Amino acid sequence: METNLGEYRETVHYNNHSGVRAICSDCHVPHEWQYKMKAKIMAVKDVYHEVLGTISTPEKYEERRLEMASAVWTKMKASDSRECRNCHAFEYMDFTIQETRAAQNHQKAIDTGMTCIDCHQGIAHDLAPGYLEEYNHVVKKLAAQPHQGPIDVAGIKSFLGTQSE
Amino acid sequence: MLSILDLLGTIGAAALGLPGILGVGLGMTSRNPIVGAALGGIVGVASPFVLGSSHSTEVPITTLEYGIALLIGVMAGLVGCAIRRKGAKV
Amino acid sequence: MKLHVLAVASALAATLTFAGFVGAQQSGGVTSLRNAGIDETNAIEDVYRQDEGREPRNYRQQPPIVPHSIEQYQIDLRTNQCLTCHDWTTAGDRGAPTLSMTHYLDRQGTQLDTVAGTRWFCNQCHVPQADAPALVGNTFKPSSN
Numbered sequence: 380m381e382t383n384l385g386e387y388r389e390t391v392h393y394n395n396h397s398g399v400r401a402i403c404s405d406c407h408v409p410h411e412w413q414y415k416m417k418a419k420i421m422a423v424k425d426v427y428h429e430v431l432g433t434i435s436t437p438e439k440y441e442e443r444r445l446e447m448a449s450a451v452w453t454k455m456k457a458s459d460s461r462e463c464r465n466c467h468a469f470e471y472m473d474f475t476i477q478e479t480r481a482a483q484n485h486q487k488a489i490d491t492g493m494t495c496i497d498c499h500q501g502i503a504h505d506l507a508p509g510y511l512e513e514y515n516h517v518v519k520k521l522a523a524q525p526h527q528g529p530i531d532v533a534g535i536k537s538f539l540g541t542q543s544e
Numbered sequence: 545m546l547s548i549l550d551l552l553g554t555i556g557a558a559a560l561g562l563p564g565i566l567g568v569g570l571g572m573t574s575r576n577p578i579v580g581a582a583l584g585g586i587v588g589v590a591s592p593f594v595l596g597s598s599h600s601t602e603v604p605i606t607t608l609e610y611g612i613a614l615l616i617g618v619m620a621g622l623v624g625c626a627i628r629r630k631g632a633k634v
Numbered sequence: 635m636k637l638h639v640l641a642v643a644s645a646l647a648a649t650l651t652f653a654g655f656v657g658a659q660q661s662g663g664v665t666s667l668r669n670a671g672i673d674e675t676n677a678i679e680d681v682y683r684q685d686e687g688r689e690p691r692n693y694r695q696q697p698p699i700v701p702h703s704i705e706q707y708q709i710d711l712r713t714n715q716c717l718t719c720h721d722w723t724t725a726g727d728r729g730a731p732t733l734s735m736t737h738y739l740d741r742q743g744t745q746l747d748t749v750a751g752t753r754w755f756c757n758q759c760h761v762p763q764a765d766a767p768a769l770v771g772n773t774f775k776p777s778s779n
Contacts, residue, residue, distance in 0.1 A: 390706055391705070391706055411595055412561055412562075412595065413557045413558065413561040413562070413591070413592070413595055414557065415557075416553075416556060416557035416560045416561055417553040417554055417556065417557035418553070420552060420553040420556040420557065421549050421550070421552075421553040424549055441712075457603070458603055459603045461603070478684075478702055478703065480702050483729070484728075501708060501713070501715065502706065505708055505710075505712065505713070506708055506712065506713040506715065507712055507713065508712045508713060510713060511718060511724075537727050538727050538728065539724065539727070
């Protein structure tokens with residue numbers, strides 16, 4: 380867990396102009412009690428693999444990078460980026476002071492019911508090759524499940540730019 | 545969503561959360577196991593609804609989540625009831 | 635007795651070698667990378683901001699400059715995040731300009747489906763526009779205008 384920590388320390392969530400820092404748990408541990416407990420129980424797997432040394436070398440880490448990222452994307456996509464929205468919410472955004480490009484895309488995201496992770500992959504950790512394909516795969520897998528809410532998969536797919544099925 | 549780890553996590557969260565704790569508490573208010581189980585069950589069903597929807601995200605709560613919370617609530621209610629009955633004898 | 639002499643000799647040799655190193659370093663004249671003495675304080679460089687709007691090209695073959703921040707974009711061997719929006723597969727939906735088709739030609743001039751390796755590192759040519767003065771002065775004038 381040192382590799383991902385090092386990568387995170389290069390990003391805006393660690394050092395930025397406003398001096399607000401989001402630490403690991405701000406993004407990876409939910410605030411709500413029952414989800415928090417669930418996350419902590421599921422984290423047993425992470426501890427197990429850390430002790431086992433599954434990602435103990437840079438080579439091993441690179442090999443598993445996409446798989447691990449995919450697991451987190453699945454979690455974030457399924458929860459509508461709940462942890463992001465503890466700090467960043469569409470309701471609190473002033474589009475007039477955002478970069479034009481960002482403002483346009485955020486408003487488009489509201490209209491099409493997209494979620495943060497649909498665009499913001501790799502904001503705190505490095506991305507593996509083929510990450511966009513993997514993310515599309517995650518979206519498709521989640522959409523295939525019956526209990527999902529009204530997520531506009533077609534809209535997200537077209538935004539991500541996969542015309543081919 | 546249906547991995548074993550996920551299932552374990554949901555069960556554990558329900559046991560450590562409102563259904564488990566309040567379920568035992570409410571179960572202890574009754575000597576009748578049916579009442580205890582019913583009270584636990586009510587907490588179990590209510591808690592994902594009350595706590596799960598407190599966020600601005602629009603994630604529907606799955607039936608699996610409700611089911612597990614209900615089950616854990618009922619069990620906790622029964623445990624609470626058993627504590628009451630055992631405790632009363634001392 | 636012999637051992638004692640040997641010990642003294644080796645100690646002397648070590649000391650002399652060390653002294654030689656010190657002497658060599660002092661005579662070399664060390665220049666620091668920060669171009670200032672140890673006791674001096676370097677002035678902080680100015681912070682330059684993004685220029686608003688899209689700048690026109692200054693000459694015909696100028697690589698267009700980037701009208702947005704690329705601060706945290708990952709461009710390395712594994713991933714090029716610019717391509718998330720600017721690759722031909724995604725540009726249409728993301729409302730971003732597509733890369734020039736010359737960027738899909740390899741050294742032999744073969745059309746590729748993905749960006750050519752020779753064009754992978756965007757910021758070798760394309761830089762974000764900022765209100766900063768030129769790093770290196772030059773007298774370049776475009777042939778037309």
